[in-house]
Amino acid sequence: MANSKYEYVRHFELADSLLPSTWLVVRIDGRGFHRFSQSHNFQKPNDRRSIELMNRCAIEVMKDIKDIILAYGESDEYSFIIPKTSNLYSRRASKISSTVVSLFASNFVMHWSEYFREDQLLYAPCFDSRTVCYPNDKILRDYLSWRQADCHINNLFNTTFWALVLKGGMTEIEAENKLKGTLSKDKNEILFTQYDINYNNIDAIYRKGSTIIRKKTEVSTISPRSGELITRTKLIPTAVYDDIIGQEFWDAHPELLEEKK
Ligand code: DGT
Ligand code: MG
Ligand code: MG
């Protein structure tokens, strides 16, 4: 096909390839979810429906984009991990970021009512996205530890804050002042002595966030030809609520950090 005289404009599109042989992490984050969570009456400190919808979106993204080996989510964000050897979209940064975040956001809208039932979606949610290269396994693990530590710090704060307000009758300003300068052990103490809450017994989904891995799962189907029951092992993206900072998780899933050919 002959080129048109306009074809030259293509050269204004600059390459944005990500470094080869590095881990890629796509992190998406809800835009203005402070307001979004208020408008949609999210429960405090955690709204289970929101977490499960976010997890569902991450699972759908992983079903579609097979290069992603793991995803980690907390609050209004999700991080998707792509191995060093991946050549997804020729490692073009904007192509990867935009595809992941677009898939995530459309699934969020598509599956909203399965999780929120009669509570309607009031306006179009939006997520931002960035893709960052991490040069080695240690830094990748430090990245994930950073996000899980963030989850822990925020969840301990929010759990204590909302106990003071919703159970203790404080105003939000009073609760804020009470928690100013407190350490983790002080918040644990307030929860335990004043509200009979042992923080360590709170559901792991809130304390640890959600990690989606491709879990070996037995799937049975009935053969349409023979009517026989066929059982196969498939890798199904599944949420777990494990500690991913310690070594144990990585020992239990050695394939995650294995070099892919
Ligand atoms: P951004 O990301 O700069 O556009 O601004 P935001 O407002 O999205 O702020 P961000 O991402 O730092 O914080 C997430 C907000 O979402 C934060 O205000 C708490 C809220 N949020 C997330 N999950 C829940 C939940 O399960 N329950 C409640 N009540 N709020 C939540
Ligand atoms: Mg933000
Ligand atoms: Mg946000």
Ligand code: MG
């Ligand atoms: Mg956020």
Ligand code: MG
């Ligand atoms: Mg096209």
